[in-house]
């Protein structure tokens with residue numbers, strides 16, 4: 361396969377000989393007898409153990425894992441599920457698949473994750489669950505959120521698609537709430553190209569999701585009582601995932617190194633905010649983002665254009681979900697101010713796992729040149 365690789369990419373994986381070895385093994389031996397799902401089961405078991413969960417279930421992607429979970433929780437028409445405004449569309453779209461209503465809640469300025477105070481304000485009699493998201497590797501204020509959901513008797517779901525490897529008070533992302541979901545999309549720290557995982561301690565939820573994952577099939581049966589879905593993983597994909605999982609520490613360390621290199625190279629630039637790591641959290645820094653302060657007379661769209669002109673690709677900070685036509689929701693710009701501000705002033709820097717010291721230095725050089733042009737210097 362001949363594909364021209366660009367000098368700097370926004371995202372991309374790290375593939376070693378271990379991945380090649382396991383994939384080749386799955387390709388050669390993974391079709392008969394007990395080997396049919398060898399890597400799927402191995403990956404699921406080790407993933408559950410790593411997160412101190414009783415169960416893990418691999419799926420076709422994270423979107424399908426969320427869908428299965430909402431079905432298993434019995435969420436349906438008339439129910440409301442609270443999600444952050446600032447997240448990928450997939451946190452919210454499965455809520456529509458089950459005919460329920462996503463309610464968009466503002467995030468915090470420091471963590472970019474769901475704001476506990478705003479969460480309280482959005483809970484109604486119809487609220488059945490809240491999905492929190494570890495945005496770009498940052499962790500939400502879990503203790504406060506856990507307290508609220510306990511008091512209000514609603515389910516907590518953790519969308520850990522972007523926070524694999526992160527921790528809150530030394531507890532791994534993937535261990536919070538009734539269940540957690542992960543993405544192994546091409547752009548993620550651990551990738552299977554497309555893929556996902558659900559972790560839970562609840563046997564009933566696990567068994568229901570497993571049943572719904574394969575057309576509602578009872579083991580070995582060709583007879584069906586209930587209409588379900590086809591969200592099955594397969595051995596080759598899981599062989600890739602298992603090899604990546606064995607290298608997780610190395611992959612997360614590279615992401616942390618990328619973040620630190622950006623911080624180091626941009627240290628003289630004032631009034632910009634990076635992903636946060638507090639005394640309570642360990643950040644796996646899936647994707648380094650920056651948010652410009654008021655002293656820059658440029659918005660994120662224009663900044664992306666300027667950087668593109670000098671061959672620096674970027675990624676927009678998530679559009680607030682209520683700002684897009686997809687959910688047919690009126691704009692919540694005046695209510696969810698932080699989410700709208702982050703989209704307007706934030707940007708994702710190149711973050712592929714193959715980034716070198718030199719390419720990060722070049723990105724920073726270009727970025728500094730552009731920012732200098734738009735900085736308002738206040739006279740003392």
Ligand SMILES: Cc1ncc(COP(=O)(O)O)c(C=O)c1O
Pocket residue numbers: 420421422423424447448450451493519521522542543544545554555556
């Ligand atoms: C926060 C969040 N949730 C869900 C998803 C959906 O993941 P997938 O593409 O594996 O369905 C993603 C993926 O980008 C994500 O970032």
